[in-house]
Amino acid sequence: xxxxxxxxEMTATEGAIVQINCTYQTSGFNGLFWYQQHAGEAxxxxxxxxxxxxxxxxxxxxxxxxxxxxxxxxxxxxxxxDSASYLCAGFTGGGxxxxxxxxxxxxVEL
Amino acid sequence: xxxxxQSPRHLIKEKRETATLKCYPIPRHDTVYWYQQGPGQxxxxxxxxxxxxxxxxxxxxxxxxxxxxxxxxxxLNMSSLELGDSALxxxxxxxxxxxxxxxxxxxxxxxxxx
Numbered sequence: 001x002x003x004x005x006x007x008x009e010m011t012a013t014e015g016a017i018v019q020i021n022c023t024y025q026t027s028g029f030n031g032l033f034w035y036q037q038h039a040g041e042a043x044x045x046x047x048x049x050x051x052x053x054x055x056x057x058x059x060x061x062x063x064x065x066x067x068x069x070x071x072x073x074x075x076x077x078x079x080x081x082d083s084a085s086y087l088c089a090g091f092t093g094g095g096x097x098x099x100x101x102x103x104x105x106x107x108v109e110l
Numbered sequence: 111x112x113x114x115x116q117s118p119r120h121l122i123k124e125k126r127e128t129a130t131l132k133c134y135p136i137p138r139h140d141t142v143y144w145y146q147q148g149p150g151q152x153x154x155x156x157x158x159x160x161x162x163x164x165x166x167x168x169x170x171x172x173x174x175x176x177x178x179x180x181x182x183x184x185x186l187n188m189s190s191l192e193l194g195d196s197a198l199x200x201x202x203x204x205x206x207x208x209x210x211x212x213x214x215x216x217x218x219x220x221x222x223x224x
Contacts, residue, residue: 100152
C-alpha cells in the first residue's frame, strides 16, 4: 500500500522551530517531496529526499529514513507567513506521479 | 522565472456540460501532470504526459480525456460534468519524466459545476 500519514493540525509560535512528521508504507515510494500550500493556491516546492538523511535549504530542512518509512520537515525561525498546509508527497518510478499525504495545517501564532 | 500557466483560472459550468482546461508548462519542461483537489482534500493524480505520450494514469474518470501537443502544452477535456467534479485542477510540469524530477505547479483552475 501507499498510504501517507501526517498530523492534521499543528500550532507553533513565531520565531520557534516546528517539525512536521510524515509516515508511509515502505513498499511504495522511491523518495519524498514536501510542498507548502496556502488555501486556494498552488502547492509550492520546498524540499526533496531520495536518499536517507537530511537536506537543508535555508529555513527549511527535510529528513528521510527509507527503511522506517519516515520523513519530517523542519521549519526554523517561524514567520506568520509560514501559516499554511504542508504536504508530504511520495513519488514512484516510471511515471513519476506524486501521491500526497493528507496535509498538515500549520498555524503560526504571536 | 517563467512558471506554469493555466487557463482559465475560474470556470463555471452546468451539469452535463463540457469543459476544457489548458496548461502551458515551464519552457523546456517536457512532462505535464494533472491533479484534482477537492475542498479540504489533498491533490489526487489524474494523468501525465512525457514527450506527448501518456506516461501514467491515475484516478481519472472515463468522462475525462487529456493530451499533450507538439508545443508541450496540455489540455484536459471534461464531458458530462457532474456536481462532484467541482474542484481545483492543477497542472504541474517537470524537466523530464524521470523519478525524482521536481514538479512545479501552476496556479490552478477552479471549476464550479452547478
